[in-house]
Amino acid sequence: MMKHDFDTVIDRMKSSSVKWDGAEGLFGAKDLLPLWVADMDFKVPEAVAEAVAKKAGHGIFGYTTRDDSYYESIIRWMKTRHNWTVEREWICHSPGVVTALSLAVQAYTEPGDKVIVQPPVYYPFMSTTENNGREVVFNPLKESDGRYSMDFDDLKSKLDKSVKLLMLCNPQNPGGTVWKKQELETLGDICLEHGIVVISDEIHSDLVFEQGSHVPFASISDRFAANSITCTAPSKTFNLAGLQTSNIIIPDAGLREKFEAETNRNAIGMPNSFGPVATEAAYTEGEEWLADVLDYVQGNLQFITKYFAEHVPALKVLPLDATYLAWIDCRELAMTPEELETFFLSEAHVALNQGKVFGPGGEGFVRMNLACSRSIVEKAAEQIRSAVNSR
Numbered sequence: 076m077m078k079h080d081f082d083t084v085i086d087r088m089k090s091s092s093v094k095w096d097g098a099e100g101l102f103g104a105k106d107l108l109p110l111w112v113a114d115m116d117f118k119v120p121e122a123v124a125e126a127v128a129k130k131a132g133h134g135i136f137g138y139t140t141r142d143d144s145y146y147e148s149i150i151r152w153m154k155t156r157h158n159w160t161v162e163r164e165w166i167c168h169s170p171g172v173v174t175a176l177s178l179a180v181q182a183y184t185e186p187g188d189k190v191i192v193q194p195p196v197y198y199p200f201m202s203t204t205e206n207n208g209r210e211v212v213f214n215p216l217k218e219s220d221g222r223y224s225m226d227f228d229d230l231k232s233k234l235d236k237s238v239k240l241l242m243l244c245n246p247q248n249p250g251g252t253v254w255k256k257q258e259l260e261t262l263g264d265i266c267l268e269h270g271i272v273v274i275s276d277e278i279h280s281d282l283v284f285e286q287g288s289h290v291p292f293a294s295i296s297d298r299f300a301a302n303s304i305t306c307t308a309p310s311k312t313f314n315l316a317g318l319q320t321s322n323i324i325i326p327d328a329g330l331r332e333k334f335e336a337e338t339n340r341n342a343i344g345m346p347n348s349f350g351p352v353a354t355e356a357a358y359t360e361g362e363e364w365l366a367d368v369l370d371y372v373q374g375n376l377q378f379i380t381k382y383f384a385e386h387v388p389a390l391k392v393l394p395l396d397a398t399y400l401a402w403i404d405c406r407e408l409a410m411t412p413e414e415l416e417t418f419f420l421s422e423a424h425v426a427l428n429q430g431k432v433f434g435p436g437g438e439g440f441v442r443m444n445l446a447c448s449r450s451i452v453e454k455a456a457e458q459i460r461s462a463v464n465s466r
């Protein structure tokens with residue numbers, strides 16, 4: 076039985092929301108239904124709202140520590156949710172996971188080195204590499220029957236001495252693929268053999284539909300743990316992105332020292348006053364809320380999959396193992412990526428993420444955020460249907 080109400084639409088306009096208030100400036104239209112950037116239109120668990128309100132009520136927001144109970148909540152969560160034993164000293168900090176990706180590039184590579192990414196993938200994997208003057212090397216995923224898999228032959232063919240890092244999206248965004256242990260083992264062995272450090276971005280790991288199906292890369296073996304860093308955060312899971320709090324788990328002392336040197340060099344190690352209390356409350360008391368969110372999002376996914384199959388068969392919603400981000404194949408519309416973008420904005424009046432920004436293999440796809448009330452998904456579906464049918 077669902078305890079939480081996600082059907083009631085909460086007005087997010089005039090709340091400084093990137094997704095809602097920022098859409099007009101970014102996309103250049105007023106009438107857009109925003110189903111793009113990955114945050115939820117849902118209120119956080121009550122315990123989180125209360126913890127933040129208590130802190131706000133205290134009224135003093137000086138320099139802030141991370142308490143023992145904060146670390147304990149992370150360790151407990153990783154153990155119970157992902158069967159991964161994490162030690163306190165492994166837990167490093169970063170305001171966001173994207174910041175951590177950039178720090179990792181700075182810590183583990185030199186200008187001119189190469190970083191492997193597996194598109195279609197979350198676009199900051201490319202931008203954090205390029206912004207730091209390193210070279211992106213694509214190892215594209217292969218899609219078959221709606222599931223992505225890794226191409227290890229292609230990967231091996233692209234390795235040379237200047238490849239220093241591989242950014243793994245585990246689970247994958249977009250595509251929602253939960254990687255199997257066997258796939259991760261093969262990947263990890265290749266990286267170990269060639270001296271390539273693995274950055275495993277596991278920000279979506281709590282959003283798997285089958286509990287226990289996510290395999291933390293570092294949990295597979297001590298050798299993998301010693302050759303990787305794992306990016307975790309409560310931000311996607313509990314809708315806390317605005318609190319800028321993530322935890323980067325680095326078991327190897329040498330890799331940790333290099334990462335922390337970059338954190339210090341950039342002077343970004345200190346938390347804000349609200350992130351730690353919200354994180355602790357979420358990891359300690361947020362599990363039921365998360366179960367309800369995952370049920371609700373799967374209902375939205377079923378709705379949109381069935382609706383398009385019946386009414387807009389040119390659009391195919393790929394099956395997801397995880398995340399609230401539907402990945403929709405629009406190639407049957409036979410539009411260029413630019414035409415597709417204009418079509419969704421000017422004719423369907425919905426703001427989506429365009430597949431082309433996720434790199435090779437993303438062209439012809441769009442990503443739709445389903446972490447919103449069913450009525451919004453229904454409205455978007457109807458607008459898209461009407462736009463496709465009027466062509």
Ligand SMILES: Cc1ncc(COP(=O)(O)O)c(C=O)c1O
Pocket residue numbers: 113170171172173174197244248276278279308310316321
């Ligand atoms: C794979 C992945 N990593 C990182 C992020 C963002 O992380 P942060 O907001 O902590 O920088 C996202 C957000 O969508 C994501 O999908």
